[in-house]
Amino acid sequence: MANNKLFDGITVFVQVVKCGGFGAAAEVTGHSNSYVSKEITKLESRLGVRLLNRTTRSIALTPEGKTYYQECVQLISDAEQAIANITQSTVEPKGTLKVSCPVWFGKHYLADVFTTYLSRYPEVTLDLDMSDKPIDVIADGYDLVIRATAKLDDSSLICKRIYRSRICTVATKQYLKDHGYPQHPSELSAHSCFCYTNLKKFNMWEYLDKAGNKTLVEVQQRVLSNNTEMSLELVTKGLGIIRVPEFYIETQLQSGDLTLLFDDYIFPEIDVYALYPTRKHVTSKVRFFFEVLDKLLINKNRSLDHDVF
Incomplete structure (x- = not known):
């Protein structure tokens, strides 16, 4: 026999976690604090586990709660998508599209994509995180994460390659004049x-x-940094040698501001991927974003064999 209470309390639980407390969740859902608290207590009792650790000032997910929360977020997303499919609301995407992408790539390669997407779909709000830091796509609630990597880690996420670039070693002519032109990679240690x-x-x-x-x-590490843009700024002042994806330095290579080293070697390649939680129910927000991305970026990088939804 089906459990008639299977979904009871799930939306309230998810809202409590998203809002960071019972009071805020009560305000969003239109219920009282006591109602929200009772729903969570009943849910925990039915599951037989504690989902939240509570103090007078804050809440925190237990390990079991974190796992359950991730499953509930996906469950709600699937349910919303099922409704959208039936009502054909996917014709015009709405809501918030939460995206994380690297600072440089976002600024120089995705600005036109974001501009076109937002202009075309005025009912969508863009929540954009410009960062290179590791992201938990599901737990942090992202619809889409864009990352550049030479090797993609094993993941349950769906990945779509959107750009490919070779990795280059470069320096200014002035640096090479002052410190010597390395003829072999082993000379980089000096x-x-x-x-x-x-x-x-x-x-x-x-x-x-x-x-x-x-x-x-x-x-030899002259400068250590997690920000390539700053490192490049210093390299262009003649302070050293850097190894970066070519998409960072295309303009400087064309102008001659940077000199390519070891061009008689095989250049390794790095791929830029868009990662998202599931292909089963790709939301209209994500689907239409990929349509814009495909037209403005992927088609310009024709070495890719990309997916079709």
Whole structure:
């Protein structure tokens, strides 16, 4: 026999977590504080586990509560999408699209995408996090996360490759004039190098020649930073050598402000991915965002074999 109380309290529980407290959740849902509190207590009693640790000033998810919350968020999303499919409300996306993307890539490659998307769909609000920090897509409530990586970690998330770029080692002519032009990657150990600390082995730079021989160099770390834009600013002042995806430096390479090193080596490639929770019920907000993304960005990077929804 079906459990008639299977979904009781779930929406209230999710709202309490999102709002960060019973009072705020009561205000959003239009119920009293006591009603919200009783719903959570009944839900915990029915499940036989504590979902929230409560103090007079705050609440916090228990380990069981965190797992249950993630499942409930997905359950509500699926239910909303099912209703949207039936009512055909997917024709015009509405609500908040929560996106996280790297600062540089977002600023220089996605600004037109965001502009076109928002202009085309005025009922959508964009909640944009410009950051390179690790994101828990589901727990943090993101619809979409964009990240650049040479190797995508195993994940239950759906990934769509949206851009590809080679990784380049560069410096200014003035730096090379003052400190010498390295003819072989092994010579980098004698140079001032700028390292990106979000990489696991940020001070180990690997090179592959066209004969298939690998060279692994432990570089001298002149500057450590988690912000590539700042590091590039310093490199363009002639302070050292940096290794970055080409999309960061296309303009400087074309103008000659930066010089490409080791161009007789095989360039490794880095991919930019859009990650999202599920393909089963892709929301209209995400679906229409990808349509704009596909037209303005992916089609310009034709080396990709991209998905079709």
